Amino acid sequence: MRQTHLVNYALYQVGWFACVLGAAWNYPLTGCAIAVVMIAIHLALSTERTLDLGLIALAIVVGIGVELVQLGAGTYRFTSGTLIDGWPPPWMVLLWAQLATTFRFSLRYVFARWLPSLAFGALGGPVAFLGGARLGAVSLLPPLALGLIRLSVCWSAAMLVFHVAVRLASRRAGLRAAALYRA
Numbered sequence: 001m002r003q004t005h006l007v008n009y010a011l012y013q014v015g016w017f018a019c020v021l022g023a024a025w026n027y028p029l030t031g032c033a034i035a036v037v038m039i040a041i042h043l044a045l046s047t048e049r050t051l052d053l054g055l056i057a058l059a060i061v062v063g064i065g066v067e068l069v070q071l072g073a074g075t076y077r078f079t080s081g082t083l084i085d086g087w088p089p090p091w092m093v094l095l096w097a098q099l100a101t102t103f104r105f106s107l108r109y110v111f112a113r114w115l116p117s118l119a120f121g122a123l124g125g126p127v128a129f130l131g132g133a134r135l136g137a138v139s140l141l142p143p144l145a146l147g148l149i150r151l152s153v154c155w156s157a158a159m160l161v162f163h164v165a166v167r168l169a170s171r172r173a174g175l176r177a178a179a180l181y182r183a
Helices: 002-024 028-045 049-073 090-100 114-135 144-173
Strands: 076-078 138-140
Touching: 002 028, 002 090, 002 114, 028 049, 028 090, 049 076, 049 090, 049 144, 114 138, 114 144, 138 144
Parallel strands: none
Antiparallel strands: 076 138
């Protein structure tokens, strides 16, 4: 089980850094390609591909909604890769898809209960964007404190949606803790 978590965490981190650094260095398509490969590896290893694809689709829809709210509120702007003004770039959408690959694996203990999910969103969203801004993939717009609060609230709501979805989907599929990845 520990190896499953480590492999999943490594796949996510490679995809996250590829997308963020790809955007920061003005190579967003390279980051997208690497993220797609990391998601494909996750799906190839997963014992429940249909469930994982459903969670990925949900994360993309929720993520686009969160990004549209943040962009509309003036929380930040992306430094590269935007195809349609006012919409998140593909690399950002892929980050949401990548996040979904962690729900039942490296972050399964976070999403097993509502309070850790809420706390993860409240802290993880702002921290991820502060990191992305520091690396140059996104520009956080003033007032910074208000933007971070908006991120915290939106991400908390999104993580609660994911918590409910993971619980319902896992219960419906009758999944146990073992056999998450093929050996």
